[in-house]
Amino acid sequence: MALARAVGDRPAMRMGNLDRRTAPSHTTCAVCGTADARLLSTTTLEDGLRVTVCGSHKVAHRRAEKMARSVDELRMMLCDRRVAAG
Numbered sequence: 001m002a003l004a005r006a007v008g009d010r011p012a013m014r015m016g017n018l019d020r021r022t023a024p025s026h027t028t029c030a031v032c033g034t035a036d037a038r039l040l041s042t043t044t045l046e047d048g049l050r051v052t053v054c055g056s057h058k059v060a061h062r063r064a065e066k067m068a069r070s071v072d073e074l075r076m077m078l079c080d081r082r083v084a085a086g
């Protein structure tokens, strides 16, 4: 049980790990993962949970015929085509 003193110093790289459900980031788009703060905004899921997304995905969600119930559904609805984006 070694103490990992370096943890928390810098964010861990999560390349290849698409499961962000347990740790929703507030600094990247939940759909495409863009981290450009100028593009980031928020959208609201059906249950009222606020999710960080980029401007284009905010608009895409608003235009969708229904609200997503989860981040996963949001991603599916908005057809994430940038699965390889790091």
Ligand SMILES: [Zn+2]
Residues within 6 Å of the ligand: 029, 030, 031, 032, 033, 034, 053, 054, 055, 056, 057
């Ligand atoms: Zn996006």
